[in-house]
Amino acid sequence: xxxxxxxxxxxxxxxxxxxxxxxxxxxxxxxxxxxxxxxxxxxxxxxxxxxxxxxxxxxxxxxxxxxxxxxxxxxxxxxxxxxxxxxxxxxxxxxxxxxxxxxxxxx
Amino acid sequence: xxxxxxxxxxxxxxxxxxxxxxxxxxxxxxxxxxxxxxxxxxxxxxxxxxxxxxxxxxxxxxxxxxxxxxxxxxxxxxxxxxxxxxxxxxxxxxxxxxxxxxxxxxxxxxxx
Numbered sequence: 129x130x131x132x133x134x135x136x137x138x139x140x141x142x143x144x145x146x147x148x149x150x151x152x153x154x155x156x157x158x159x160x161x162x163x164x165x166x167x168x169x170x171x172x173x174x175x176x177x178x179x180x181x182x183x184x185x186x187x188x189x190x191x192x193x194x195x196x197x198x199x200x201x202x203x204x205x206x207x208x209x210x211x212x213x214x215x216x217x218x219x220x221x222x223x224x225x226x227x228x229x230x231x232x233x234x235x
Numbered sequence: 236x237x238x239x240x241x242x243x244x245x246x247x248x249x250x251x252x253x254x255x256x257x258x259x260x261x262x263x264x265x266x267x268x269x270x271x272x273x274x275x276x277x278x279x280x281x282x283x284x285x286x287x288x289x290x291x292x293x294x295x296x297x298x299x300x301x302x303x304x305x306x307x308x309x310x311x312x313x314x315x316x317x318x319x320x321x322x323x324x325x326x327x328x329x330x331x332x333x334x335x336x337x338x339x340x341x342x343x344x345x346x347x
Contacts, residue, residue, distance in 0.1 A: 171338040
């Protein structure tokens with residue numbers, strides 16, 4: 129089983145839609161989890177940290193379920209500018225990333 | 236807003252040559268990392284560095300690779316004898332402990 133697994137997509141959604149991504153991880157010792165956004169040929173940019181209690185930042189909500197070993201990201205009212213690849217990453221001293229989920233928001 | 240910087244942005248080299256990729260981490264961060272991303276593939280961890288020594292490294296980080304913090308601001312990745320398969324985007328990152336890592340813009344390395 130891969131350490132971190134994501135549905136690669138692409139998810140094609142209309143502007144204004146709500147879209148959810150999930151990510152599963154196999155290493156139960158992983159301490160910290162994050163969602164990053166990566167635009168084509170650019171660096172991963174931190175979107176938000178993920179906590180068991182849930183974390184909301186504007187239109188973005190992240191959740192960690194340690195019992196089931198998955199992480200979720202919810203994007204509400206999606207914008208054209210949200211089009212990117214979303215990476216989930218987990219670990220302690222190092223981050224292990226999934227392959228990323230590609231989101232395309234269309235008019 | 237403080238950010239990680241990397242130089243050069245692009246590097247083309249011949250197979251077998253040595254390359255040094257440079258990074259300036261965020262100034263108050265104490266943990267430094269190198270990752271690579273081969274075109275079309277996922278971001279892969281190479282090495283982490285804390286307190287002037289390697290704290291963890293991956294299988295990719297073999298004897299051809301080394302890291303150094305030559306002064307109080309720079310953090311370098313050296314590849315001694317480049318191979319074709321070293322062609323990738325190399326990202327430096329830094330963090331305050333186990334908090335989120337912040338990535339630099341990357342160096343695109345092409346080995347011919």
